[in-house]
Amino acid sequence: MEPSTSQTEMLARHRAVIPNWVALYYEHPISIVRGEGCYVFDGDGKRYLDFFGGILTTIAGHGIPEIQEAIRAQTEKIAHLSTVYLCEPMVELAEKIASLSGIEGAKVFFTTSGTEATDTALLLSSLYRQSNQVLAVRNSYHGRSFTAQAITGNRSWSSTSFAGLQVNFVNAARRRGVPFACFEEDEFRAASVADLRDVIATATAGDVACFIAEPIQGVGGFTYAPNGLLGDFKEVLDEYGILFVSDEVQTGWGRTGENFWGYQAHNLTPDVITFAKGVANGLPLGGVITRPEIMDCLKANSISTFGGNPIACAAALATIKYLEDNDLQTNSLKMGDRLSHGLQSIADDHPWIAEVRGKGLMQALETENPDTYEPLTAATSAFHEETKQRGLLVGKGGLWGNSMRITPPLSVTEDQIDQAIEIFADAADAVADKL
Ligand SMILES: Cc1ncc(COP(=O)(O)O)c(C=O)c1O
Structure with missing residues (x-):
């Protein structure tokens, strides 16, 4: 979906005064204006599951x-x-x-x-x-x-x-x-x-x-x-x-x-x-x-x-x-396990997702061409875009930009993990169709 005029204008203002090396995520970067628990809302009112937490920082959730x-x-x-x-x-x-x-x-x-x-x-x-x-x-x-x-x-x-x-x-x-x-x-x-x-x-x-x-x-x-x-x-x-x-x-x-x-x-x-x-x-x-x-x-x-x-x-x-x-360390262990299992089952269906790794609520997916073992940097970016379009924010990383970093707040619930896994599965299918 194309961003609204106000988000496009915000991007132009950003580009004019912020250094080029401060990278923005997504083809159409989003301006986030509000957060609530595990969710954030963009300038157009669209709600996203926030599974990156401002780079692992809103550890307890937004607006606690x-x-x-x-x-x-x-x-x-x-x-x-x-x-x-x-x-x-x-x-x-x-x-x-x-x-x-x-x-x-x-x-x-x-x-x-x-x-x-x-x-x-x-x-x-x-x-x-x-x-x-x-x-x-x-x-x-x-x-x-x-x-x-x-x-x-x-x-x-x-x-x-x-x-x-x-x-x-x-x-x-x-x-x-x-x-x-x-x-x-x-x-x-x-x-x-x-x-x-x-x-x-x-x-x-x-x-x-x-x-x-x-x-x-x-x-x-x-x-x-x-x-x-x-x-x-x-x-x-x-x-x-x-x-x-x-x-x-x-x-x-x-x-x-x-x-x-x-x-x-x-x-x-x-x-x-x-x-x-x-x-x-x-x-x-x-x-x-x-x-x-x-x-x-x-x-x-x-x-x-x-x-x-x-x-x-x-x-x-x-x-x-x-x-x-709230013993959120224990929640991190349990929810991390649930997340990791869900991601692994998606990886089992998609050989280009070479690895699911992580501990607790610090999970990553790494992509690779299964025949040549080359990192799939462009496919990872596409995967990242597809998750955003479906209302899920995650991070990217890895030496070759071929990892996705998934780090919800430690207060995340089972239901929110399951919603995210569903989005990942749909997004992975969409990427696979284009590979
Ligand atoms: C492991 C690690 N150390 C240090 C830093 C630097 O922290 P800051 O961005 O707050 O300066 C980062 C930032 O991402 C980090 O991931």
Whole structure:
């Protein structure tokens, strides 16, 4: 369906003043004006099931009364005070997050985005270790700043490596289309650990600052290391004193269903955790969690004017309470299972859907030509369009843009999952007719 004049005009205004590299989804991008639970509404009043949540961010759902009330109450008291004054919501949130982190005696520094959290983790690790060397994972994404770009392992998201870091990328997460793809899980684990050792021995000076990994790669299309592999890595890293940074920007707060944090699938305790996205259900908040000796190794003054903003912190406290009170991690596990089964049955009918993968409500489909194993980037875009036309919003991703990312709020119901599966099935049939 063609968009209305008002949506077309909005697109023209957007294109005139917003950078070209801020990509918009869909042939006819939509302007979203309202959200309610698991649904959003566009400027023409059309309703969509929101199975991307503003990139995994509205984790509890849109317009949750308990969270809205916390935001309203804090707004009526004070909107901003900066970090040079004591801020009770910030301290209370830091206490809560530290207690959830699994890191003993943890301290928390708040930022306004995941990128700044990445930057801070790199800053602290390099100061603590007095090293500019970093190990990252191939196919990774950790943000858009100068330093975060230097540790990006995904060509379509990597704009420059100019930052003054010496970065090496190791194999851990991507399982299809890589040299280790032929290996069974145990062999893959052993080969990846051997490769890590080899990279440290041959490409670094040994005194690497940190290794940073997403327990499930977000932009990378929800690819992930076999359970336990990152724990194997941690044992090697510990031999050198290399810090382990777990980027939990997408995988935190129970999203994966099986665990509260993604790292918990790997039998390790990270030295540093970064978080953002879902923590405040859409208000801008991110941060870094680490042990006092790492956090306090920074000896200059350092602040974030907006980091730890009281409204964002009040929203985060209410979001975490809502997730806990409603046991949404368990819902993520159950609904993720239902979603994954539904998607798998569609994939069974469509050989070009090569893989369904994910944990909890972080599920992806990857497409591939079944004869040549080439990624089907155009077909994935068509699939994405077909789902939108039928009233379902999901994300895209993967190294070759051939994955769909499906991440409803953790409050999603069985009925909503079933509606989405029906839409996926119809959309897949429509794509198959054109292949
Ligand atoms: C794993 C991961 N880390 C960091 C970031 C950067 O977060 P932000 O976009 O809030 O700066 C992202 C964003 O998508 C991400 O997926």
